[in-house]
Amino acid sequence: xxxxxxxxxxxxxxxxxxxxxxxxxxxxxxxxxxxxxxxxxxxxxxxxxxxxxxxxxxxxxxxxxxxxxxxxxxxxxxxxxxxxxxxxxxxxxxxxxxxxxxxxxxxxxxxxxxxxxxxxxxxxxxxxxxxxxxxxxxxxxxxxxxxxxxxxxxxxxxxxxxxxxxxxxxxxxxxxxxxxxxxxxxxxxxxxxxxxxxxxxxxxxxxxxxxxxxxxxxxxxxxxxxxxxxxxxxxxxxxxxxxxxxxxxxxxxxxxxxxxxxxxxxxxxxxxxxxxxxxxxxxxxxxxxxxxxxxxxxxxxxxxxxxxxxxxxxxxxxxxxxxxxxxxxxxxxxxxxxxxxxxxxxxxxxxxxxxxxxxxxxxxxxxxxxxxxxxxxxxxxxxxxxxxxxxxxxxxxxxxxxxxxxxxxxxxxxxxxxxxxxxxxxxxxxxx
Numbered sequence: 001x002x003x004x005x006x007x008x009x010x011x012x013x014x015x016x017x018x019x020x021x022x023x024x025x026x027x028x029x030x031x032x033x034x035x036x037x038x039x040x041x042x043x044x045x046x047x048x049x050x051x052x053x054x055x056x057x058x059x060x061x062x063x064x065x066x067x068x069x070x071x072x073x074x075x076x077x078x079x080x081x082x083x084x085x086x087x088x089x090x091x092x093x094x095x096x097x098x099x100x101x102x103x104x105x106x107x108x109x110x111x112x113x114x115x116x117x118x119x120x121x122x123x124x125x126x127x128x129x130x131x132x133x134x135x136x137x138x139x140x141x142x143x144x145x146x147x148x149x150x151x152x153x154x155x156x157x158x159x160x161x162x163x164x165x166x167x168x169x170x171x172x173x174x175x176x177x178x179x180x181x182x183x184x185x186x187x188x189x190x191x192x193x194x195x196x197x198x199x200x201x202x203x204x205x206x207x208x209x210x211x212x213x214x215x216x217x218x219x220x221x222x223x224x225x226x227x228x229x230x231x232x233x234x235x236x237x238x239x240x241x242x243x244x245x246x247x248x249x250x251x252x253x254x255x256x257x258x259x260x261x262x263x264x265x266x267x268x269x270x271x272x273x274x275x276x277x278x279x280x281x282x283x284x285x286x287x288x289x290x291x292x293x294x295x296x297x298x299x300x301x302x303x304x305x306x307x308x309x310x311x312x313x314x315x316x317x318x319x320x321x322x323x324x325x326x327x328x329x330x331x332x333x334x335x336x337x338x339x340x341x342x343x344x345x346x347x348x349x350x351x352x353x354x355x356x357x358x359x360x361x362x363x364x365x366x367x368x369x370x371x372x373x374x375x376x377x378x379x380x381x382x383x384x385x386x387x388x389x390x391x392x393x394x395x396x397x398x399x400x401x402x403x404x405x406x407x408x409x410x411x412x413x414x415x416x417x418x419x420x421x422x423x424x425x426x427x428x429x430x431x432x
Contacts, residue, residue, distance in 0.1 A: 063224065066369075078209055078278045079287055082202055086124075089198035092367040093120055095356040096190045100183060103351060109180060111171040116187045118164050123191050126157035127199040135206050136280045137397065197374035200381040207384055209289070210274040210297075214265055214326055215380045218333035219372050221260045226253030226338070241345045245338070254334040261330030262323050269297045269320040296321050296388070325387070332379050333372075340375035344368070 073084055097116050133140055133150045140146045149156070172180055205212040230249025238245040268274040276291040299318045309315055344367065348354065357365030400408060419425040 067220070074209070074213060078205055078212075078289060081205055081209070081212065085198050085201050085205070088366055088370060089124075089194055090120070091359070091365075092356075092370060093190060093194045095359075095365045095367045096194070097187065099351060099353070099356065100186045109176065109183060110173060111167065112180075112183055115164060115168055115171070116190075118167070119161070119187055119191060120195065122157065122160040122164060123195045125160060126154075127195065128202075129153045129157065131199070131202055131206070135278065138282055139280045141401070142282070193374060197377050201373075201377040204377060204380050204384065206278045207389065208275050208277050210265070210268050210322065211380060211384060213268065213274065214261060215329050215333065215376050216373060217264055218257050218261050218326075218330045219337050219376050222253045222257040222330075222334045222337060223341075223372065225256035225260075226250060229253060229256075239342055241342045241349065245342075250334075250338070254331075257334045258327060258330045261326040261333075265323045265326035266320060269293075269322050275322075296325075325383075328383065329380065333376055336379070337372040337376050340372040344371035 073081055097113070101113060129149070130153070132146075133153065140150045168180075168184060201212065204215070226245070226249040228249075229252030230244065230246040233248040233252065234244075234246030236247040237243060238247050238250050272291065272293060273289055275293050275297040276289045279288055279291075280286075281288045297320055299320060301316050302319050303316055304312065304314055344356075348356070355365055356367040359365045400411060403411070416425065
């Protein structure tokens with residue numbers, strides 16, 4: 001058996017490259033297991049309990065603390081939320097890159113960490129520059145340096161990435177080519193998973209804080225309720241990647257999350273602070289969250305199906321249209337969201353680690369808490385683009401201002417003729 005493994009082509013490559021003495025039986029270098037950083041006070045207070053109940057109490061104590069911190073951040077406003085998302089993104093990137101560095105530390109790969117963080121900087125510069133240009137065009141046009149950076153943003157981003165690419169090629173070392181390209185791919189996949197998804201979270205946030213808070217809260221609710229139902233009623237295993245996940249927890253979490261999403265949406269839809277998009281106000285020279293709520297956040301009458309009428313005795317209920325959309329968000333958080341966690345579990349099993357890090361006692365690393373959130377962020381962004389948002393007026397104006405004067409005049413005359421034909425222009429002139 002040992003002889004067969006040694007002569008296998010993959011193992012020959014692995015053994016020829018490996019100078020580390022620490023390996024697992026499968027040929028994958030082991031990642032050092034982080035020490036238990038549970039506060040000593042909790043360790044002493046829970047010392048008489050089994051590991052199962054100890055983990056229950058640690059999670060039960062720290063979860064409300066994290067939720068309270070989340071509420072405080074929401075109170076501070078969207079710009080603080082954006083900075084928190086950026087910090088979480090950097091921490092998640094650090095946790096994944098550290099795993100790669102820990103696995104292959106003995107190779108002493110030149111510039112691996114430096115290039116990884118450089119590529120993170122380049123990708124963030126590209127994405128955040130695009131976001132600022134799209135959503136805060138008036139601010140960009142007002143400031144000369146920002147206007148120049150916006151005009152040549154993509155070229156600058158490409159030049160920065162090209163510099164990193166050349167640095168990687170120059171850092172290639174004989175006998176380590178395959179491993180260096182492997183780590184190059186590791187870094188880029190990490191960027192794809194972490195940075196791209198956090199960028200989508202920012203886009204969702206600028207559409208209105210409700211598009212940020214409700215999806216994230218649904219994932220948190222599903223995680224908590226699935227754990228609760230699974231802890232007390234779980235008997236049937238759900239998936240081999242996560243042996244502790246059960247069908248009872250999965251189903252209980254689904255229904256609890258649907259109800260939670262509808263109720264939370266009802267409460268938040270009545271406040272402009274949550275439903276209005278983030279905009280830059282030229283008069284006050286600041287970012288504002290104030291608008292006339294769209295029809296999506298105005299109460300409307302909905303007729304109940306005959307079955308529900310016979311049960312409740314109601315024929316009509318008043319709901320915000322967003323509550324209907326919240327059912328789709330809650331369903332995705334309950335059905336597809338956990339697959340982000342399963343993906344992370346498969347990744348951790350591949351490297352024989354329990355958690356990405358030990359940042360949060362009883363919960364693991366930041367990535368352990370946000371593995372489902374990134375998948376959710378993509379769905380929300382696609383959902384908004386497909387069913388909610390129309391063309392972006394700010395972006396249309398940006399493109400118009402970039403045209404030559406004669407082209408702008410042609411578009412103006414065409415738009416004027418169109419509005420006159422529709423009978424809207426005289427009304428606008430009277431209103432003016």
